[in-house]
Amino acid sequence: MQTFELTVTVNGTRYQRSVEPRTLLSDFLRHDLGLTGTHVGCEHGVCGACSVLMDGQPIRSCLTFAVQAHGHEIITVEGLGTRESLHPIQQAFQEAHGLQCGFCTPGILTTVKAFLEQNPRPSEEEIREALSGNLCRCTGYQHIIEAVQLAAEKMRG
């Protein structure tokens, strides 16, 4: 069995691990690093629950091999805020009821982080576009959109 010596920075911490090339980044984050905040839904690129940031851009971690993250920087939901000090996006989702069961939330939060950094004053239309690759089966999206609008306000300060 071929293994690969992987060096990757996740949420600011450098990790070195041996991985099989077929290990998906989503499984690496959850099983090898114990970062179970990244959720795995469909595992074929449809649901968006596994979205993380790679060098600041949103990607599907189930459609990326862990070896492909070698030398790159990954941000997962654990890298946003802490229980004591939530990220403004997390704060906004809490205040605006932007989640119900919460399964899709980690993928939405990471996607929204990259989006609001690129577009601090988005329209509702642009928010819907940005989240087109994230499925939520609870909310009907309305509160998610409102949470992103609130988050944008908070981040603009």
Add this chain to the structure above:
Amino acid sequence: MKPAPFEYFAPPTTEEALSLLAEHGYDAKVLAGGQSLIPMMNFRLVQPSVLVDLNNIAELAYLRAAEDGGLRVGAMTRHRQVETSPLAAERAPLIHAAMSKIAYPQVRTRGTFGGSVSHADPSAELPALSLALGGKFLLRSQRGERWVAAEEFFVSLFTTVLEPDELLVEASIPPMPPRSGWSLQEVARRPHDFALMGVAAVVALDEKGLCKEARLAYLSAGDRPLAAERAAEALKGQPPSPEVMREAAEIASMQEIDPSSDIHATAEFRRHLAKVLTRRALEQAFQRAAENQQEG
């Protein structure tokens, strides 16, 4: 869910990638953005024994102005790069405008131009747009290199003329002709999903305002991206009137495309969509061409 085991190579140069393909040939799959290949591997629909990952080959990711006024796109150029490129917007406005229709932001971060074209999904945008624009592809192997026109490149479902040791390294998109216009029309259940039917139109007018050139290319209309040549022929030399456009839409949708029925739509419904979308695409393309005529 796990892909089956494979041997993994991530060469830093095109030369090394070609050497690996020459060595492993039929057993190898090329990994570009992975947004189609990795789902198929996750489901074990595809089980390559060797994977040649191009993501470390920086020399394959570029957008360059071609001397003829067109655009040269390196195979590993991400959709996101094209979407945010002023050069692409200027040189290949149809392709630039289509980017936001291709899947979702997370997929466009990774997905590549060369990967989409080589994968040859008949429902994908870039194969059909390459056909509509008269694009061509540079294929390279250790045996040499060759240019293949989009018309010749796509063979059937997920099948192209690429040999097992060949790599698509560049797409060349010719410049838009003078007094020309374009349009891409699609119907999808939800925005960004694969379209149930889609058509790209590229038209040019002559000095008298008659149709000089026309190209119509369809996605989700057969086992590969399809060009409607007879419909295009029916437009040439004609004024862009509603009757002429209706006639072309009739020919294309009833005689030239070959849609199939599946869980998403019947073949009959797809033909209906093709007729309506062709008319809309031609109206918009001729409108844009007329605006360019006034400016020019």
